Amino acid sequence: MIGKYSVLLKDAIAELSAQKLRTFLTLLGMIFGVGAVIAMLNIGEGAERQALKLIDSMGVNNIILNAKDYSSEELAEIREESLGLSMGDIHAAVATLPFVEAYSASKKIRVHDIYSEERKSQAEVLGVTLTYYDHANLKLSAGRWLNETDNARIAQVAVLGSSAARELFPNLVDSTDEIIGQYVKVNHVWLTVVGVLSQPPGDKNEFQGVQIGGDRYRIFLPLATSIQKFSSDTLASELDSIKLNIIKGSDPVIAAKAVEQLMQLRHGGVDDYELIIPAALLEQQKQTQQIFNIVMACVAGISLLVGGIGIMNIMLANVMERTKEIGLLRAVGATQQDIKEQFLAESFAISVLGGMLGIVFGLILSEIIGTYSGWAVSWSIPAIFLSLSICMIVGVGFGVFPAIKASKLNPIDALHSD
Numbered sequence: 001m002i003g004k005y006s007v008l009l010k011d012a013i014a015e016l017s018a019q020k021l022r023t024f025l026t027l028l029g030m031i032f033g034v035g036a037v038i039a040m041l042n043i044g045e046g047a048e049r050q051a052l053k054l055i056d057s058m059g060v061n062n063i064i065l066n067a068k069d070y071s072s073e074e075l076a077e078i079r080e081e082s083l084g085l086s087m088g089d090i091h092a093a094v095a096t097l098p099f100v101e102a103y104s105a106s107k108k109i110r111v112h113d114i115y116s117e118e119r120k121s122q123a124e125v126l127g128v129t130l131t132y133y134d135h136a137n138l139k140l141s142a143g144r145w146l147n148e149t150d151n152a153r154i155a156q157v158a159v160l161g162s163s164a165a166r167e168l169f170p171n172l173v174d175s176t177d178e179i180i181g182q183y184v185k186v187n188h189v190w191l192t193v194v195g196v197l198s199q200p201p202g203d204k205n206e207f208q209g210v211q212i213g214g215d216r217y218r219i220f221l222p223l224a225t226s227i228q229k230f231s232s233d234t235l236a237s238e239l240d241s242i243k244l245n246i247i248k249g250s251d252p253v254i255a256a257k258a259v260e261q262l263m264q265l266r267h268g269g270v271d272d273y274e275l276i277i278p279a280a281l282l283e284q285q286k287q288t289q290q291i292f293n294i295v296m297a298c299v300a301g302i303s304l305l306v307g308g309i310g311i312m313n314i315m316l317a318n319v320m321e322r323t324k325e326i327g328l329l330r331a332v333g334a335t336q337q338d339i340k341e342q343f344l345a346e347s348f349a350i351s352v353l354g355g356m357l358g359i360v361f362g363l364i365l366s367e368i369i370g371t372y373s374g375w376a377v378s379w380s381i382p383a384i385f386l387s388l389s390i391c392m393i394v395g396v397g398f399g400v401f402p403a404i405k406a407s408k409l410n411p412i413d414a415l416h417s418d
Helices: 002-018 020-058 072-078 087-096 148-152 162-168 223-229 252-266 278-321 323-331 336-373 381-407 411-415
Strands: 062-067 100-108 124-128 140-143 157-160 183-186 189-197 218-222 241-246 273-276
Touching: 020 278, 020 336, 020 381, 062 252, 087 100, 087 241, 087 252, 100 223, 124 223, 148 223, 157 162, 157 183, 162 189, 183 218, 218 223, 241 252, 252 273, 278 323, 278 336, 278 381, 323 336, 323 411, 336 381
Parallel strands: 124 218, 157 189
Antiparallel strands: 062 241, 062 273, 100 124, 100 241, 140 189, 157 218, 183 189
16 A cells, blocks of 8 residues: 555656646745745744743732832822832732732932943942842842842942843953952942843843833842932832732732732822733733734635645646546556546645745745844744645645546547547
């Protein structure tokens, strides 16, 4: 049985090779169709993986509260009702909301100058709680994170983001261990570098309209140091951002509503903060990605349909041109099933060849799109097998009608045809 089919495929390839231009033009439809499917799925897979990485940097189990920016006049009015985000808000949430198991907070320092012995920098400087590192899913490439001793002693130490370290110490960036122990001056305060962060995943600073991923271009100090050593606006809130880590299994949306109610009570009903739910952003991203995939799948499906019509066209042309050959085969004993299998083998061969070339084209196309658009691209092995399978089904499916038509030709009429 295997030998029979191998002979059929060999004859099919030989027949297609005899009509190179016609075969090539038919292949183009399958190549473009499969290539579109592969590129679409690769881009979709890359977007999903990048979204997961970005959400991971925000913490999918976190509820984030960010202070809003106001003008001095607006802030003066708001402070009559609300003091803004503070450690009191955190303590109230931990004490009254059972689903809150941990927290982190940060305070942005007003910066005039940042420089090392080598260069200046425009990096952002944050005073942070010791738990900020874990809640932001940061990784160290050298040194250590801030500890309890640093905070208790109001130590003048700092951890540099990867981009900030590269800007301040360009000659040492290839060996981050050498940056540890170096000095950085922020405004009037000299800080000892105790750690350098790894480059975070992805290259986007925004996700679903929310600013993220800026930790690479930040300098981190103990929160106590930032409060004691650096001056701030008298109307500024104690904290600029709070992350509340909720227990796994809790519904983030319901938890966020409870947090919102608590903050409204503590802030006198003033909406001077922005509440962000990373889990909800992830769900929104998935819905957007699903719509994108459906639209692209429809476009790719149309391309494959056109390719299938091309296969039917060439097979019908072959039937017309080989009518005498079909009659001769029937005259020497070939059955209708033999004729049908021969033409189906040709459809199968051209669909497999078009599918394989389409896979190569799709991989190249997705890389080109990713390079020029800045979109994330990730190869998906299941997508490759799916595309090839669909291509084979389409090719053979559109080859059934010509094969049946060829098998039902009357041998006598076929031998006497012009």
